[in-house]
Amino acid sequence: MSKIIHPDRTKMPQPAGFEKLNIADPEKIILDNGLAAYIIPEENQEVTRLDMVFDAGTSFQDTKLQAAAVNNLLSEGTQSHTSVQIAEILDFHGAYTDYFLTKDTAGITLYGLTKYYDRLLPLMGELITEAIFPEEELAIYTDRKKQEYLVNIQKVHYKASQAFNKLIFGENSAYGQVAEADDFRKLIRESLLDFYHHHYRNFFIILSGKIDDALLQNLNRILGAIQRKKQQETVTTATDFVLPEPQQQQLIEKKEALQSALRLGTLSISRRHPDYPGLNLLNTVLGGYFGSRLMSSIREEKGYTYGIFSAIQNHRHAGLFAVATEVNAKYTAEALLEIKHQMWRLCEEKISETELNTVKNYVYGTYLSNFDGSVRLAERFKKSAELEIPFSFYKESLEQMMQHTPDDLLALAGKYLNPANMKTLIVGDISKLV
Amino acid sequence: MISFDRFKLNNGLQVLVHHDKTTPIVAMNILYKVGSRDEEPDKTGFAHLFEHLMFGGSVNIPQFDKPLQNAGGQNNAFTNSDFTNYYLTLPKTSLETAFWLESDRMLSLAFGPKSLDVQRQVVIEEFKQNYLNQPYGDVYLLLKPLVYKKHPYRWNTIGKDIGHIEKATMPDVKAFYKKYYNPDNAILCVAGDVETEEIKQLTEKWFGEIPSGEKLQHHYPQEPKQTEARLLTVERDVPQDAFYMAWHMPKRTDKNYYACDLLSDILSNGNSSRLFRRLVKEKQLLSEVNAYISGDLDGGMFLVSGKLYPEVTFGETEKAVMQELNNLTTKPVPEEELQKVKNKAEAALVFSEISVLGRAMALSYYEMLGNAEMFNSEVERYLNVQTEDIQKTAATLFQPDRKNVLYYKAKKKL
Numbered sequence: 001m002s003k004i005i006h007p008d009r010t011k012m013p014q015p016a017g018f019e020k021l022n023i024a025d026p027e028k029i030i031l032d033n034g035l036a037a038y039i040i041p042e043e044n045q046e047v048t049r050l051d052m053v054f055d056a057g058t059s060f061q062d063t064k065l066q067a068a069a070v071n072n073l074l075s076e077g078t079q080s081h082t083s084v085q086i087a088e089i090l091d092f093h094g095a096y097t098d099y100f101l102t103k104d105t106a107g108i109t110l111y112g113l114t115k116y117y118d119r120l121l122p123l124m125g126e127l128i129t130e131a132i133f134p135e136e137e138l139a140i141y142t143d144r145k146k147q148e149y150l151v152n153i154q155k156v157h158y159k160a161s162q163a164f165n166k167l168i169f170g171e172n173s174a175y176g177q178v179a180e181a182d183d184f185r186k187l188i189r190e191s192l193l194d195f196y197h198h199h200y201r202n203f204f205i206i207l208s209g210k211i212d213d214a215l216l217q218n219l220n221r222i223l224g225a226i227q228r229k230k231q232q233e234t235v236t237t238a239t240d241f242v243l244p245e246p247q248q249q250q251l252i253e254k255k256e257a258l259q260s261a262l263r264l265g266t267l268s269i270s271r272r273h274p275d276y277p278g279l280n281l282l283n284t285v286l287g288g289y290f291g292s293r294l295m296s297s298i299r300e301e302k303g304y305t306y307g308i309f310s311a312i313q314n315h316r317h318a319g320l321f322a323v324a325t326e327v328n329a330k331y332t333a334e335a336l337l338e339i340k341h342q343m344w345r346l347c348e349e350k351i352s353e354t355e356l357n358t359v360k361n362y363v364y365g366t367y368l369s370n371f372d373g374s375v376r377l378a379e380r381f382k383k384s385a386e387l388e389i390p391f392s393f394y395k396e397s398l399e400q401m402m403q404h405t406p407d408d409l410l411a412l413a414g415k416y417l418n419p420a421n422m423k424t425l426i427v428g429d430i431s432k433l434v
Numbered sequence: 435m436i437s438f439d440r441f442k443l444n445n446g447l448q449v450l451v452h453h454d455k456t457t458p459i460v461a462m463n464i465l466y467k468v469g470s471r472d473e474e475p476d477k478t479g480f481a482h483l484f485e486h487l488m489f490g491g492s493v494n495i496p497q498f499d500k501p502l503q504n505a506g507g508q509n510n511a512f513t514n515s516d517f518t519n520y521y522l523t524l525p526k527t528s529l530e531t532a533f534w535l536e537s538d539r540m541l542s543l544a545f546g547p548k549s550l551d552v553q554r555q556v557v558i559e560e561f562k563q564n565y566l567n568q569p570y571g572d573v574y575l576l577l578k579p580l581v582y583k584k585h586p587y588r589w590n591t592i593g594k595d596i597g598h599i600e601k602a603t604m605p606d607v608k609a610f611y612k613k614y615y616n617p618d619n620a621i622l623c624v625a626g627d628v629e630t631e632e633i634k635q636l637t638e639k640w641f642g643e644i645p646s647g648e649k650l651q652h653h654y655p656q657e658p659k660q661t662e663a664r665l666l667t668v669e670r671d672v673p674q675d676a677f678y679m680a681w682h683m684p685k686r687t688d689k690n691y692y693a694c695d696l697l698s699d700i701l702s703n704g705n706s707s708r709l710f711r712r713l714v715k716e717k718q719l720l721s722e723v724n725a726y727i728s729g730d731l732d733g734g735m736f737l738v739s740g741k742l743y744p745e746v747t748f749g750e751t752e753k754a755v756m757q758e759l760n761n762l763t764t765k766p767v768p769e770e771e772l773q774k775v776k777n778k779a780e781a782a783l784v785f786s787e788i789s790v791l792g793r794a795m796a797l798s799y800y801e802m803l804g805n806a807e808m809f810n811s812e813v814e815r816y817l818n819v820q821t822e823d824i825q826k827t828a829a830t831l832f833q834p835d836r837k838n839v840l841y842y843k844a845k846k847k848l
Contacts, residue, residue, distance in 0.1 A: 086705075113784060291499045326567070365528075373457065
């Protein structure tokens, strides 16, 4: 029998000292047709992930839901295969597809066992070149999505996100447009085909996971043979992306809601701005992790909510900073005041070295974990390419964040987190709030 | 194939170690064999509330999260009917911090009254956010007592109602901790660029002095065989009618579990699945449809659910669903279709082991089922299912007098 040890439990066993974060740029190869493919290989795996990323996000559409419908219906029929046949091929090979859509980009992510890629790649090529958007599939899609929308719009958090997007970017701007119930019936096949032909030609590829020579040859043979058209510019001036509403506050009635959804935020700086790393660090302090000030105060101290967080949303032409939560309806006003108070504190009081160190360590640890493994690397790389920023930005911002002092953060908070500059939105039982 | 080493401390703590040289991250997973099935009928929701309290400070460490974040780590936890699972990841260089943190809260909690007060409120907000303030949010609150009459599965992990959570007292908390949060009721798994010898030393050092608990006797009231179909109809302020059908399925460790899982995939996994094709695409009765299993240790539910288009009746929906289910009991499933769902199951298992945390969680879970080695042979058990097994299982499962149906009606607007 081994001797029982009684360790000193009063002190943390060792101070944090981290391995250096190494983020290598993916290898870039050019296919026969000039398409760029970025390669992130990993051994000891049986899985490969393929991303195909197009400039086909919602900001490029001329009618609401156009970009989403095209993206979602890519797999609902091509010149060579029906919707059912496409589903059979994907399901038979145990493949998962994710049809993704942002304000800037859209595309397909495929997860599949590497051994089946010779059969999956031709289908992927077909979806992005030969989709036909059959009328009957469009009708089914529209009916289903309309029902889904009617359910979602009953949720306070969904309603809040939609309305807040309009409030911040402006409802007539490319970034601020939000679909309503009535928009579903307006979708027509011609407009889908038009968007597809204009926006699903130029793209880039990310291949990650298990990659061998045969796979690369197949990639070039299939996706490298696609004829590329010159992309047409649909949105030209930067002012189109954002047309802010003058309104500072919006209250939306949802009778009998047990919780209110709150949003506080403002337009923010872009990913390229020199202040971005510092703001990112500040955001972490305020609401970016479980130990954040908002979480500590509004959940762990007061018990008003199950969760509260703040985040910076990055888009190519604008950023959004926002605090989001759902709180006990009877503490709506108190929660709002406390959020503003926590912002104000960051503007007025210097953060302690201890707290700053915790946040730096936490951020460093999340970077190590977010860049661990080919799938995560692919995800990060995709995000940087979508935003059109160099991949090296991640490492550089991490280094900058590690250099920041309490004084820097105080100055940045004054610039970016003044509660007086935040727009406020509440979805809840408004009549009972006053 | 996931390789691992295992050893057990004298106090009964079962330890698993998985090596992966390629990652700078270490995952630590601790599974406690206690869930909502261990609760008293008048104190439901307790196991989950307790999970929250595990973050409220332990005997030597006032707050769990802060030092972990300081060490560059992240963590979370979940509770279900059968077990409670705590997991964290952190840079390999901070490995010992994980041992310090997890062992202290297994040694003793701080039992501060403030933590209980606040977490009761937080859990009530969680209850509202996920179950009450959402369209269709209360479905499981209605369904579980319809399906289970005797077994503790008749209440949800979140609790039967908010009242039970409000009533939780400090003596309840202490008694629950003393009974279940002991090394001999837990499985620890460490995965990452670590050596077994190193983990052995660290485990002895940090967990070795924690005393074992009283030997646990589990006597869960077993669910009697259902003999009559049950129907519950409710009306709510939602945009469309929805239906939920549930049958009792075998225990998680029963060999027919795998046929049930594949059956649910045949019915609704992917756009080529039967229910999706017939009811959503061809007949257009439903805007969405799902078939899934709950996989609980003592026998879960096989569920089929969907949302009806306006003008579609519950009667015609049920008839169409039953027709698909009857097809499975009367006709053998084609080889190619069976192969398809086996391929899907295989791919899902491979995808689940990509991250080091995924592997730590999987090993702990299979160890709870009986042996972590089962993870590596799990694919075989899916591949071994034959056409006849599918048909036989379907016939046993979908008996008319063992059906539980919930009609969730949209209130008509005046």
